[in-house]
Amino acid sequence: MHVVHKPSTGKRITLALFIALILFVASNFVDEYRIFQGAQVAAYLVGIISIVLLTGFSGQITLGQGAFMAVGAYSAAIVVQEFALPIWLTFFIAVIAAALFGAIIGISAGRLSGPYLAGATLAFAVGIPALANAIPILGGEQGLSFDIGFAPGKYADTVSPYKWLFWICALCAIIAVVIAVNLTSSGMGREWRAVRAHETAAALSGINPARSKVLAFTVSSGFAGLAGVSFSATVGLVSPSGFTLSLSFLLLTGAILGGISHISGALGGAFIIVIIPTIFEAWTEEASLGVATYLPGIIVSALLLLSIALAPEGPSEALHKLRHRGHRKP
Amino acid sequence: MTLRVRGLTIDHGAIRAISSASFNVPKGSITAVIGANGAGKSTLLRTISGLKRATSGNILWDELAIDHLQTEQIVRAGIVHVPEGRSVVTELTVSENLALGGVWRLRKNKADVVRAIDEVYELFPRLAERRKQRADTLSGGERQMLAIGRGLVARPQLLLLDEPSLGLAPLVVEQIFQTLAQLQRSTGMTILLVEQNAMSALRIASQGIVLDQGQVVIADDARAIMNDTALRHAYLGY
Amino acid sequence: MNLLNTLIAGVSIGAIYSLIAFALILVWRSTRVVNFAQAGQAAFSTYVGLTIEKAVGNYWLALIGAILAGVIVGAFVEVVVVRFIVKRATSAATATVAPVIAMLGLLGIFQGVMGLIWGGEYQPYPTAFAREGMSIAGNQIPFSQFDLFVLLTVVVAMSISAVIFQRTSLGLSMRAAAFAPEVTRLSGIRVSRIRTLGWAFAGGAGGLAGVLVAPTTFIAPNSFDLLLVFGFTAAVIGGLDSLIGGVLGGLALGIGLSVVTGYLGGSYTFMTAFVLLIVILLVRPQGILGARGARRA
Numbered sequence A: 001m002h003v004v005h006k007p008s009t010g011k012r013i014t015l016a017l018f019i020a021l022i023l024f025v026a027s028n029f030v031d032e033y034r035i036f037q038g039a040q041v042a043a044y045l046v047g048i049i050s051i052v053l054l055t056g057f058s059g060q061i062t063l064g065q066g067a068f069m070a071v072g073a074y075s076a077a078i079v080v081q082e083f084a085l086p087i088w089l090t091f092f093i094a095v096i097a098a099a100l101f102g103a104i105i106g107i108s109a110g111r112l113s114g115p116y117l118a119g120a121t122l123a124f125a126v127g128i129p130a131l132a133n134a135i136p137i138l139g140g141e142q143g144l145s146f147d148i149g150f151a152p153g154k155y156a157d158t159v160s161p162y163k164w165l166f167w168i169c170a171l172c173a174i175i176a177v178v179i180a181v182n183l184t185s186s187g188m189g190r191e192w193r194a195v196r197a198h199e200t201a202a203a204l205s206g207i208n209p210a211r212s213k214v215l216a217f218t219v220s221s222g223f224a225g226l227a228g229v230s231f232s233a234t235v236g237l238v239s240p241s242g243f244t245l246s247l248s249f250l251l252l253t254g255a256i257l258g259g260i261s262h263i264s265g266a267l268g269g270a271f272i273i274v275i276i277p278t279i280f281e282a283w284t285e286e287a288s289l290g291v292a293t294y295l296p297g298i299i300v301s302a303l304l305l306l307s308i309a310l311a312p313e314g315p316s317e318a319l320h321k322l323r324h325r326g327h328r329k330p
Numbered sequence B: 001m002t003l004r005v006r007g008l009t010i011d012h013g014a015i016r017a018i019s020s021a022s023f024n025v026p027k028g029s030i031t032a033v034i035g036a037n038g039a040g041k042s043t044l045l046r047t048i049s050g051l052k053r054a055t056s057g058n059i060l061w062d063e064l065a066i067d068h069l070q071t072e073q074i075v076r077a078g079i080v081h082v083p084e085g086r087s088v089v090t091e092l093t094v095s096e097n098l099a100l101g102g103v104w105r106l107r108k109n110k111a112d113v114v115r116a117i118d119e120v121y122e123l124f125p126r127l128a129e130r131r132k133q134r135a136d137t138l139s140g141g142e143r144q145m146l147a148i149g150r151g152l153v154a155r156p157q158l159l160l161l162d163e164p165s166l167g168l169a170p171l172v173v174e175q176i177f178q179t180l181a182q183l184q185r186s187t188g189m190t191i192l193l194v195e196q197n198a199m200s201a202l203r204i205a206s207q208g209i210v211l212d213q214g215q216v217v218i219a220d221d222a223r224a225i226m227n228d229t230a231l232r233h234a235y236l237g238y
Numbered sequence C: 001m002n003l004l005n006t007l008i009a010g011v012s013i014g015a016i017y018s019l020i021a022f023a024l025i026l027v028w029r030s031t032r033v034v035n036f037a038q039a040g041q042a043a044f045s046t047y048v049g050l051t052i053e054k055a056v057g058n059y060w061l062a063l064i065g066a067i068l069a070g071v072i073v074g075a076f077v078e079v080v081v082v083r084f085i086v087k088r089a090t091s092a093a094t095a096t097v098a099p100v101i102a103m104l105g106l107l108g109i110f111q112g113v114m115g116l117i118w119g120g121e122y123q124p125y126p127t128a129f130a131r132e133g134m135s136i137a138g139n140q141i142p143f144s145q146f147d148l149f150v151l152l153t154v155v156v157a158m159s160i161s162a163v164i165f166q167r168t169s170l171g172l173s174m175r176a177a178a179f180a181p182e183v184t185r186l187s188g189i190r191v192s193r194i195r196t197l198g199w200a201f202a203g204g205a206g207g208l209a210g211v212l213v214a215p216t217t218f219i220a221p222n223s224f225d226l227l228l229v230f231g232f233t234a235a236v237i238g239g240l241d242s243l244i245g246g247v248l249g250g251l252a253l254g255i256g257l258s259v260v261t262g263y264l265g266g267s268y269t270f271m272t273a274f275v276l277l278i279v280i281l282l283v284r285p286q287g288i289l290g291a292r293g294a295r296r297a
Helices: A009-026 A032-057 A065-083 A087-109 A114-126 A128-134 A161-184 A187-197 A199-204 A209-235 A245-258 A265-279 A289-310 A315-324 B041-048 B071-076 B094-100 B110-123 B125-129 B140-153 B170-187 B198-204 B222-227 B229-236 C003-031 C038-056 C059-088 C092-118 C145-167 C169-179 C181-186 C191-217 C225-238 C243-264 C266-283
Strands: B003-012 B015-025 B030-034 B056-061 B079-082 B158-162 B190-195 B207-212 B215-221 C133-136 C139-144
Touching (some): A009 A161, A032 A161, A032 A265, A065 A087, A065 A114, A065 A128, A065 A209, A065 A245, A087 A114, A087 C266, A114 A128, A114 A245, A114 C225, A128 C266, A161 A209, A187 A199, A245 A265, A245 A289, A265 A289, A289 C059, B030 B170, B041 B079, B041 B158, B041 B190, B071 C181, B079 B140, B079 C181, B094 C169, B110 B125, B125 B140, B140 B158, B140 B170, B170 B190, B170 B198, B198 B222, B215 B229, B222 B229, C003 C139, C003 C145, C003 C243, C038 C191, C038 C225, C059 C092, C059 C191, C169 C181, C169 C191, C181 C191, C225 C243, C225 C266
Parallel strands (some): B030 B207, B079 B158, B158 B190
Antiparallel strands (some): B003 B056, B207 B215
16 A cells, blocks of 8 residues: 555645646746737647547547537527627636536437547537527528627736736646546545446445536536636637637647646647647748648648557646556556 | 477467467367366457467477468468357358358369368258348257358368357257268368367267466377366366 | 429438448447547548549549558557557446447547648539430439449448458458457457457548538538537437448438428538437437348448
């Protein structure tokens, strides 16, 4: 029996507040474009966490996480448009709406295995544009505007819109990380992993696998909803073109590259998927535009394929195993 | 052609299934490998036919080292394995299952494949009656006949048979074993037979090999093993 | 619009769904992988066809070129990627997830490469036949010469496949390898080669489907994503294991969706297919046509 010292919830919150403070201060010393990218990283981070929770912990594959993000984002945009609710409230609504939707899908998904679940979630993601066109309130191809506006009151003049955006997205991300870490180190996280490892064994030790899977789907969708609304805030718009299949692929790649079984890997994954396209921005003037447009996608996909081929559990997982090989078994 | 196994060691993950086994299967013999459940008998056959890789040791088919060949190449060398559990393709018909056994040499000698299939029908007339039926409609004994028949269509020089008696009624077992003995006499082929049903196997065999917990404990004349009461009590439980 | 016309209108698109379902099922049976990259393979093959068409100006040469490209790409994908992935993903947790994600990565690579070579905009694909509805006894029906051509081509392709599967030793090997790979290997058949052939075959079917659907959908790197989803739905209707089931599933889906489009409007087409997919997966995961008897060929 070995004792692991894990930080308590209180310590985690203290740490999170400290990180928030650093980010707050740092945001005053970085140029506007980097701040915008920081907001992107924060939004992707939450999206990747939602995949890590679902696939890494609960073992349910999703190819269409972008669709759940879309549910959250559209819910937020609709309440803004129809009821003119304050922006901060829409974040909660997005989380709740996506989680509710996730629960409904999760009830069906819990009964689907591997390729079937993959196909169903893929179908969902592919169908987002078709659905947006079919339901009039969603605004068709143009979508709905989603503007988080300026900082309140007298700060509106001193705080740039990008900084304001970054603060909101970073705050969401920090809250999401704290909740996710607490969830996964709780009994619930252990249940999910037990079901992933061996469903029958988990059932025999008193866990209800079906309920555990639906719960995982619900929680994961809630995170996806938050990611969706953060993502829409960075774009200023909720439209079908924002939630394409490539977005789902991108997030899945981030989750795999960061390490599908660890929340801590999500940040690395989010950085990678934001940084890769920026590498080619410098090229754009010289090389043809097509290269800069398509090469990032090819590289991201190739990384995804390579990491699956070389380390099926993800590269960071392989490193993790390598590091802990010494004291795994006597 | 003689099969020679030299110092063969096979592992199942962390478990040693066969340790350092050496024996010969002489040409034209029926050699019975007997031993309790879990003695490593099936693993041995799966390694000879190339479905599994040995940890160390050699398997020689006359001068040819077959321990690193692919299953398909081993079949082409004349060694055909009929695994346990009446292994037929249940979704295919009887005649399709038999044809499957000859597909690999269809281009070389189509006439002989047709002849071999006809011979199987003669050997097992029950199969001839059901040639258009799907294999999953057959009884257990018929399926075992079909599995053996599929192996015979390849015209093996060495036939590896795994537990042909498993789960079959004694009368059916008797019939299959008699057919095998008769087949061996008429064709001169070599048969390596793995069996838990030691008595039936030794009765038609010329040589017996007793496996116990992965080790060859006895390799002797089949009759001598049957007559050795102490040995029977120790390893065969009767 | 009367019901008969609606039904007729769905037949030719249904035949194309059948082709995609056929390709997905063929691969699933031999490798236990749902080939989500098929959308990319089919689009790539179609682009090859379009390039030939532009260079030579011959529709038939382009058609054959696209099918051949599909065959080559399919075999390439199996030999270079799939074989490796399946060998590596051995633990229970990764065996189902890893190939799916790998296929997705492959789809991304395909779409990116296509964008690099041919650009991202939608391009028209020519046809050799009229697209206006034919008239029978003075009444125009929503079924053009092109639709007839699509239907006949698919029927011919399926008939050839049926003959190969049921009457040749190659087909026998493919069926045996799908259901009992070990017994097939022990029968001296090179199962890995048979598997490559299966992927090649499926790739060819995808290329054909691409050329047949492109005049309607146009061609862009991701223009077949929706086709893939419909093909998958058709395959699931058929039970994912039965080629005949998948082909019938495609026809049923095409006709069914045509009825929905005709009576409710085009915006409900996808939703209907999606709901259908989910309902079938939940209620009858073995497929509507995937009863034991249909599992055969």
